[in-house]
Amino acid sequence: MRRFFVKNLFFVLAVNLLVKPIWVFMIDRTVQNRVGHEAYGTYQPLLNICIIFQILLDFGLNNYNTNLVSQNPGRIKTLFPAMLTTRLVLTIVYSAVVLTAGFISGYRGWELTLLCGVLMIQVLSSLVLYLRSNVAALHRFKIDGILSVTDRLLMIGLCGFLLFSPLTASDFRIEWFVAAQVVCYGLTAIIGFAALYRIAHVRPSLSFDVSEIKALVKKSIPYALLVFLMGIYMRFDMVLVERIAGKNEAGIYASAYRLLDVSNMFGLLFAGILLPLFGKMLVEKQNVQSIIKLSVNLLMPFAFTLLVAAFFFGTEIMQLLYKDTGMYEGDVFGWLMATFPAFCIMYVYSTLLTANGDIALMNKISMAGVIISIGLNMALIPRHGAVGAAYTTCITQSILAVCYIVFSSRELQLPRNTKWIAAHAGFLILLFAVAFAIKLMPVNWMVQLAVFSMISIAGMFVFRFISPEGLKLFTQKG
Numbered sequence: 001m002r003r004f005f006v007k008n009l010f011f012v013l014a015v016n017l018l019v020k021p022i023w024v025f026m027i028d029r030t031v032q033n034r035v036g037h038e039a040y041g042t043y044q045p046l047l048n049i050c051i052i053f054q055i056l057l058d059f060g061l062n063n064y065n066t067n068l069v070s071q072n073p074g075r076i077k078t079l080f081p082a083m084l085t086t087r088l089v090l091t092i093v094y095s096a097v098v099l100t101a102g103f104i105s106g107y108r109g110w111e112l113t114l115l116c117g118v119l120m121i122q123v124l125s126s127l128v129l130y131l132r133s134n135v136a137a138l139h140r141f142k143i144d145g146i147l148s149v150t151d152r153l154l155m156i157g158l159c160g161f162l163l164f165s166p167l168t169a170s171d172f173r174i175e176w177f178v179a180a181q182v183v184c185y186g187l188t189a190i191i192g193f194a195a196l197y198r199i200a201h202v203r204p205s206l207s208f209d210v211s212e213i214k215a216l217v218k219k220s221i222p223y224a225l226l227v228f229l230m231g232i233y234m235r236f237d238m239v240l241v242e243r244i245a246g247k248n249e250a251g252i253y254a255s256a257y258r259l260l261d262v263s264n265m266f267g268l269l270f271a272g273i274l275l276p277l278f279g280k281m282l283v284e285k286q287n288v289q290s291i292i293k294l295s296v297n298l299l300m301p302f303a304f305t306l307l308v309a310a311f312f313f314g315t316e317i318m319q320l321l322y323k324d325t326g327m328y329e330g331d332v333f334g335w336l337m338a339t340f341p342a343f344c345i346m347y348v349y350s351t352l353l354t355a356n357g358d359i360a361l362m363n364k365i366s367m368a369g370v371i372i373s374i375g376l377n378m379a380l381i382p383r384h385g386a387v388g389a390a391y392t393t394c395i396t397q398s399i400l401a402v403c404y405i406v407f408s409s410r411e412l413q414l415p416r417n418t419k420w421i422a423a424h425a426g427f428l429i430l431l432f433a434v435a436f437a438i439k440l441m442p443v444n445w446m447v448q449l450a451v452f453s454m455i456s457i458a459g460m461f462v463f464r465f466i467s468p469e470g471l472k473l474f475t476q477k478g
Contacts, residue, residue, distance in 0.1 A: 045241075066275050241253045252386045
């Protein structure tokens with residue numbers, strides 16, 4: 001199982017490393033620089049409103065579907081038509097609620113038109129994720145990995161043309177960015193249907209059995225509540241920044257959060273593979289500890305490296321990527337990246353709880369996250385702006401990470417490994433000491449960052465998070 005996990009994980013990581021950084025740094029970043037903080041500071045909160053109400057579009061069906069199909073692959077042919085019909089009904093409800101929420105939030109005219117476009121992006125993106133959940137549940141992770149970058153490859157081509165072609169570059173507007181995403185997600189959905197037909201011989205058809213649809217909705221309600229609560233404490237901060245501190249602060253927060261999103265993309269890849277893998281292993285009563293330890297050893301050292309790099313080089317990185325930035329933007333970026341280790345903990349341990357069916361417990365933890373996040377944001381954003389929201393994100397995610405570890409260990413009776421925990425803590429302390437010393441070197445900051453990165457990678461081998469023996473072990477069966 002370890003060999004299967006690592007082999008597929010490395011493939012998925014490789015294809016995403018080749019594509020998604022190009023999207024983020026060459027396309028998405030260029031869009032913000034081209035249209036400005038104000039226009040992008042309108043687009044991003046609209047996107048976050050759509051994400052917050054994603055609950056009504058997804059209703060927890062993806063996680064429920066992944067768990068069910070991974071444990072009972074034969075169910076996909078009977079489940080697929082009912083799922084598509086249910087999603088169609090939810091799409092209508094979602095659209096009405098999002099547009100109403102946008103109107104109540106004070107958006108009018110051009111902003112509501114833009115919201116319609118962003119809404120379409122989320123509808124098509126959610127459909128692609130559903131199709132991928134079936135592919136992943138059938139343990140066809142390589143095909144899932146290809147689908148995970150198909151939309152970005154198409155958008156790199158289309159948006160790249162619009163951004164850099166002499167015919168369109170000078171007139172580029174945020175509306176074009178939204179329209180391009182709608183087209184590319186639509187094409188990706190078509191490719192996803194074709195891939196699923198080839199794998200499982202299921203066709204896009206609808207089922208109008210009302211009782212079946214009701215049963216699906218009822219069973220997915222706990223998953224839906226979880227998605228909703230997580231959407232609030234992870235995404236509502238952007239809306240609060242824009243409404244309380246203004247569009248410019250929202251643009252600054254979005255530019256810093258983009259880099260956290262890049263990091264989280266790869267954490268999400270772990271979760272995408274771990275959910276069906278944990279589900280199957282738990283049903284078959286296999287020991288999941290080796291997969292947990294492997295995942296944490298791969299994720300956390302890199303998360304700590306990014307945290308420390310952002311803390312010491314945040315201002316320089318933001319100045320390299322964006323126009324008219326300084327120490328304030330660097331502080332926002334640094335505090336946001338401090339949350340990445342907590343996100344990595346979530347990708348492993350909350351996924352484990354989800355696979356184990358502990359959804360009620362997850363909802364209680366998420367409700368605590370909502371209360372902490374909204375309370376702190378309302379207190380800190382008026383006084384500190386975007387950096388106040390970054391403080392809140394760091395505090396909230398760190399508290400929740402501890403909860404995930406504690407409750408996962410309790411529910412699944414995971415062994416406590418004090419030496420392993422101490423090794424990760426020692427590695428983090430070492431990174432801070434090394435970065436502090438390197439910053440004193442009289443050389444360019446990029447050289448300092450390169451030296452720090454090389455020492456960090458060497459430290460991963462010294463602390464045996466990665467080892468030659470371990471790499472050999474990953475290639476063995478079992």
